Amino acid sequence: MVVDLNRCQSYGQCVYAAPAVFRFHGEEALEYDYAPAAGTRREVERAAAACPVQAIALSRATEPAPSVTEPAPLVPERVR
Ligand code: SF4
Incomplete structure (x- = not known):
């Protein structure tokens, strides 16, 4: 987790x-x-x-795991 202290305005909600x-x-x-x-x-x-x-930016350890996989491309790639 990282807090961008330049952005933080000390509102205290996180506290x-x-x-x-x-x-x-x-x-x-x-x-x-x-x-x-x-x-x-x-x-x-x-x-x-x-x-x-x-x-507040959460690290990967605190983010939920993605539940879907990337969709397949709609147009097949060209073969050179
Ligand atoms: S909630 Fe916490 S991190 Fe966000 S602005 Fe307030 S004090 Fe800063």
């Missing part, structure tokens, strides 16, 4: 959603665990969804 992972250091400096425990996955997902500026 409320996942207090074990996100916290403020001082009044506006956000701190967070770069590799949160697996047990906090749902909280981190809620925090990412709650962030008003979409500053």
